Amino acid sequence: MTRTAILAGMGAVVPPRSVENEELARTLDTNDTWIRTRTGIRTRHWTDTGTSTGDLATAAGARALKSAGVDSVDLVILATSTGNQPMPATAPEVAAALGLGQVAAYDISAACSGFLYGLSAAAGAIASGVAGRVLVVGADVWSTRLDPQDRSTTIIFGDGAGAAVLRAGHADEPGALLGFDLGSDGAGRELAQVAGGGSRERGSGRPPSPEDAYMTMQGKEMFTQAVNKMAASSELLLERIGWSAADVDWCAAHQANVRILHTVADLLGLERSRMLVHLDKVGNTSAASIPLALTDAAVSEQIKAGDRVLMTAFGGGLSWASTAMRWPEIDVMEISTDI
Numbered sequence: 001m002t003r004t005a006i007l008a009g010m011g012a013v014v015p016p017r018s019v020e021n022e023e024l025a026r027t028l029d030t031n032d033t034w035i036r037t038r039t040g041i042r043t044r045h046w047t048d049t050g051t052s053t054g055d056l057a058t059a060a061g062a063r064a065l066k067s068a069g070v071d072s073v074d075l076v077i078l079a080t081s082t083g084n085q086p087m088p089a090t091a092p093e094v095a096a097a098l099g100l101g102q103v104a105a106y107d108i109s110a111a112c113s114g115f116l117y118g119l120s121a122a123a124g125a126i127a128s129g130v131a132g133r134v135l136v137v138g139a140d141v142w143s144t145r146l147d148p149q150d151r152s153t154t155i156i157f158g159d160g161a162g163a164a165v166l167r168a169g170h171a172d173e174p175g176a177l178l179g180f181d182l183g184s185d186g187a188g189r190e191l192a193q194v195a196g197g198g199s200r201e202r203g204s205g206r207p208p209s210p211e212d213a214y215m216t217m218q219g220k221e222m223f224t225q226a227v228n229k230m231a232a233s234s235e236l237l238l239e240r241i242g243w244s245a246a247d248v249d250w251c252a253a254h255q256a257n258v259r260i261l262h263t264v265a266d267l268l269g270l271e272r273s274r275m276l277v278h279l280d281k282v283g284n285t286s287a288a289s290i291p292l293a294l295t296d297a298a299v300s301e302q303i304k305a306g307d308r309v310l311m312t313a314f315g316g317g318l319s320w321a322s323t324a325m326r327w328p329e330i331d332v333m334e335i336s337t338d339i
């Protein structure tokens with residue numbers, strides 16, 4: 001039987017400082033009612049000075065290793081678009097901080113789809129025998145890249161990290177990643193981007209502009225793309241693994257806006273109540289959003305062992321991804337603010 005990646009443990013963290021809608025409304029032309037009704041977000045967590053993406057990733061990784069009951073892996077994959085620095089990757093630092101030794105470690109840059117891209121890379125490494133056990137972390141600290149004047153991004157994004165340990169097993173075990181659908185469209189690059197800091201800007205001959213260090217987003221177009229791409233990718237995935245919408249107990253979709261979650265459910269023919277909603281507590285945490293939502297749902301026993309879980313994500317790139325599993329019997333600790 002084919003070697004398959006199995007979910008063995010999960011862990012997640014958010015920084016301790018919570019930033020309420022009311023606090024944002026003191027400096028931006030916005031208000032709590034607008035943010036709640038147009039996005040579903042009530043609060044989010046932002047890091048304090050001195051905390052990096054690597055710190056959050058390490059804390060989440062430690063909890064995932066504990067959840068899986070292991071202290072070693074063969075590979076660490078960190079999905080992030082806000083790494084500690086442009087070079088080198090942050091994953092080796094995380095591996096070292098976790099005391100994992102000189103294991104293979106690399107970053108994946110796929111914005112909000114990064115965690116599912118990471119699961120797919122880990123599943124490939126396990127299937128091919130490159131690794132027997134993999135730590136996949138999704139972590140982002142977008143608060144350091146938000147233009148404080150930009151209400152379309154500042155109200156949405158929160159910081160956080162979520163991690164999963166995958167082990168080798170068989171496709172018929174609970175927790176097996178049953179298949180993937182992945183895609184990208186570079187023609188949409190400018191819809192959500194940090195324009196500065198890369199070779200395009202550095203090679204332009206122009207002095208770097210401080211504004212280009214901020215993330216910009218064309219919200220309306222991203223909304224439409226998010227709905228269409230997550231629905232289409234989910235449908236392809238379900239067909240590939242032989243599930244119908246009626247088989248899906250829970251859908252962990254990228255948490256950007258509750259209206260996106262509802263529209264994806266409608267397009268897929270899923271009850272809206274099947275969509276996990278965690279963004280009210282943490283906002284859009286980019287690469288961390290799916291493992292945070294899953295951790296929250298597992299701890300509250302919303303998701304139970306044996307439940308069929310569809311995961312789907314969309315983000316900058318453009319990028320999108322979907323996968324699915326039957327939820328395994330694992331011990332998951334609540335989301336921590338201990339970084």
Ligand code: UT7
Pocket residue numbers: 029030031034035038039112151152153155156192218219220221222223226256257260284286314315316
């Ligand atoms: O994570 C990667 C993927 N990202 C996404 O999927 C993000 C998807 N986009 C969104 O979630 C939404 O587009 C936003 C939350 C960013 C914006 O919501 P919207 O409903 O698309 O707002 P809009 O830009 O269409 O603006 C509607 C109205 C406008 O006023 P008028 O012209 O109708 O008078 C805006 O000026 O709402 C106004 N507005 C706001 N008002 C208060 C826009 N943003 C705000 C705000 N507070 N923060």
